[in-house]
Amino acid sequence: MDISFLVFFIGILIILGHILSEVFTRTKIPDLLFLLIIGLVLGPVFGLVTTEMFGILGPIFSTISLIVILFEGGLNLRIEAIRSTFKECSHLTLLNFCGAIGIATLVVLVLAGTDPLTALMLAIIVAGTSPSVVIPLIRQLGLTEKSQTILSIESALTDVLSIVLLLIALQAYQLHKFSFWQASETLVGSFVVAILVGIAGGIAWSVIRKKFAFFNRIFAIPAIIFILYGFIEMIGFSGAVAALVFGITIGNLGYFKGIFSPVFELDVRKIELTETEKAFFGEIVFLLRTFFFIYIGLSIQFNNREIFILGLLVTLLLYLVRIPAVLFSIPRSTPVWDASVMAVMIPKGLATAVLASIPLQQAYPEGMFIQNATYAIVLFSIIINSLLIILLDKTAFSRIYRRIFSKFKNPSESVNSRNMST
Numbered sequence: 001m002d003i004s005f006l007v008f009f010i011g012i013l014i015i016l017g018h019i020l021s022e023v024f025t026r027t028k029i030p031d032l033l034f035l036l037i038i039g040l041v042l043g044p045v046f047g048l049v050t051t052e053m054f055g056i057l058g059p060i061f062s063t064i065s066l067i068v069i070l071f072e073g074g075l076n077l078r079i080e081a082i083r084s085t086f087k088e089c090s091h092l093t094l095l096n097f098c099g100a101i102g103i104a105t106l107v108v109l110v111l112a113g114t115d116p117l118t119a120l121m122l123a124i125i126v127a128g129t130s131p132s133v134v135i136p137l138i139r140q141l142g143l144t145e146k147s148q149t150i151l152s153i154e155s156a157l158t159d160v161l162s163i164v165l166l167l168i169a170l171q172a173y174q175l176h177k178f179s180f181w182q183a184s185e186t187l188v189g190s191f192v193v194a195i196l197v198g199i200a201g202g203i204a205w206s207v208i209r210k211k212f213a214f215f216n217r218i219f220a221i222p223a224i225i226f227i228l229y230g231f232i233e234m235i236g237f238s239g240a241v242a243a244l245v246f247g248i249t250i251g252n253l254g255y256f257k258g259i260f261s262p263v264f265e266l267d268v269r270k271i272e273l274t275e276t277e278k279a280f281f282g283e284i285v286f287l288l289r290t291f292f293f294i295y296i297g298l299s300i301q302f303n304n305r306e307i308f309i310l311g312l313l314v315t316l317l318l319y320l321v322r323i324p325a326v327l328f329s330i331p332r333s334t335p336v337w338d339a340s341v342m343a344v345m346i347p348k349g350l351a352t353a354v355l356a357s358i359p360l361q362q363a364y365p366e367g368m369f370i371q372n373a374t375y376a377i378v379l380f381s382i383i384i385n386s387l388l389i390i391l392l393d394k395t396a397f398s399r400i401y402r403r404i405f406s407k408f409k410n411p412s413e414s415v416n417s418r419n420m421s422t
Contacts, residue, residue: 013038017290024140032133032293033386036379039297051298059354062295065288066132066351067229067243068222072281073135073152074247075273079255081149082248089150091329093157096346099321100127104314108373111310117173118366124165125356125370126314126377128158130349131240133382136289138345141389147338150330151345159351160238164190166355170362194232194241201228201242202249218280221250221273240351292349296382299353301375311376315384318377322346323404335409337392340401344388348378 016038020031042049051058082089104123108114114122134155138148164186205224228246229239250273302308326343334342356374360367391397 013290013294014287017286021140021286029390030137030386032137032289032382035290035293036297036382039294040300040379041297042294043298044300044302049298051295058295062292062351062354063229064226065292066240067225068281068288069132069135069285070156070240070244071221071225071247072285073131074244074249075251075278075281076139077149077152077248077251078145079248079252081145082153085146085150085153088330089153089157092150092325092342093154093161095329096154096322096325097127097158097161099325100318100346103317103321107314107317108310111313112369112373114366114369117169118364118370121166121169121359121364122370122373124162124169125352125374126318126348126381128162128348128352129155129346130351131155131159131244132289132292132351133347133349133385134345136285137347138341141341143338143341144335147334147342151342156241156244160190160194160241162352162355163238163240166358170359170364173364174362190236190238191241193235194238195245197228197232197237198242198245199249202246202253205246205250206253218277221277221281222284293382296349296353296378299375300379301372303372307369307372308376311373312380314373315377315380318346318381319344319384319388327404330408332407333409336402336405339405339408340392340398341389343401343404344385344392346381347385348374348381353378 017031017035020034023029023034024031043051101120101123104126105116105119108119108122109116112119129151131152135152138151143151168186201224205221225243225246229243231239232242233239323343326339330339330342352374356371359370364370392401
C-alpha cells in the first residue's frame with residue numbers, strides 16, 4: 001500500500017472518529033458500531049486490509065490501547081466511590097461471570113458437541129466484559145459516578161478472571177490434573193500482587209516527580225505505565241490490574257497523602273496531573289479507541305456459518321443472564337436508566353479475541369474452534385450492545401427494561417439519568 005495514501009487514510013479515520021463521536025452525543029448511536037463496521041468492510045468483506053499487514057505491531061497496538069485506557073479510566077475513579085460500591089461490584093462480577101460460564105458451557109456442550117474442557121475454555125474467554133469497550137462508552141451515557149465505577153471495576157476484574165482461569169484450564173490439560181488450592185492461590189496472587197505494585201508505583205512516581213524534571217514531562221507517565229505493566233506481566237501477574245490501580249493511585253493522591261503522611265510528605269498540588277496532562281490522555285484514548293475498534297473489525301473471521309449461529313445464540317443468552325445478575329446485585333437506589341444500561345453492558349473486546357488465540361498457540365486440539373467461535377461472539381456482542389443502547393431510548397423497548405427494574409429509583413429522581421418516560 002502506498003505510504004502517502006496510508007497517511008491520508010489515517011487522517012480521514014481520525015476526522016471520522018470525531019464526527020462519529022459527535023453523532024453518538026446527538027443520537028445515542030454508539031460510534032464503536034460504525035468503527036467496527038469500517039473494520040469489517042476493510043478487512044473480512046473486501047480484503048483491503050488484514051491484521052497480518054500489521055505484523056507484530058498489531059498485538060503491540062492492542063496491548064498499548066488496553067494499558068492506556070485502563071490507566072485513564074483509573075484516573076477518573078474516586079476511592080470513596082470504589083469503597084462504597086465494593087459490595088455491589090463484587091456481587092455483580094461473581095453473579096454475571098459465573099452465570100455466563102455456566103450457560104455458555106452448557107450451550108456449547110449441547111449444540112457443538114465438544115468435550116467439557118473445550119466448552120469450559122470458550123465460556124471462560126467470553127464470560128467477562130471488555131474494559132477497553134466499557135470504560136470509554138459509559139462516560140457518554142450519562143450514568144452516575146457510582147454506576148460508572150461499578151462497571152469500570154467489573155470490567156477490569158472479569159478481564160483478569162478470564163486470563164487466569166484460562167491459563168489454569170490449559171495447565172490442567174497439559175498436566176492432566178487440576179488443583180483447586182493451586183488455582184485459588186494463583187487467582188488471589190494475581191490480584192494482590194498487581195494491586196500492591198500498582199499502589200507502590202503510583203506513590204513512588206509521586207515522590208520522585210517533584211525531584212526530577214524528566215518526570216514532569218507529559219510522556220513520562222506513559223513510560224512508567226509501560227514499565228509497570230511489562231514488569232508485572234513478566235513475573236506472571238496481571239499488568240492490566242496494575243495499570244488500573246496505578247491510575248486510581250495517581251487520581252487519588254489526596255487520599256494517599258493522609259495514609260502515608262507519617263512516613264513522608266506529599267505535596268499533592270505539585271505532583272498531581274495538570275489539566276493539560278489530563279486532556280492529553282483523553283485525546284490519546286480517543287485516538288487509540290478509534291483505531292482499536294477498527295482493528296477489532298479487521299480481526300473478525302467469517303469461516304464457518306454454524307459457528308456464527310452458535311456465537312449468536314451464546315451471545316443472546318449471555319445478555320439474558322445479565323438481567324438477573326444486575327437485578328439481584330445492584331441497590332434499589334440506582335436510577336432505572338443506570339440499571340438498564342448495566343443490564344446491556346457486556347460487550348467483548350480485543351482482549352477477548354487475544355485470549356481466544358492462546359489455546360491455538362498452545363496446540364490445544366480444539367483451539368481453532370475456540371478462536372473462531374470467540375470472534376463471532378465478539379462481533380455479535382458489540383453489535384447487540386450498540387443496538388440495545390439505541391433501543392433503550394425508544395418508548396416501546398425501554399418499557400420492557402423499566403418494568404424489569406420497576407423497583408429501582410425513578411428516572412425523574414436523578415438528574416444524571418435519562419428520560420425513559422412514555
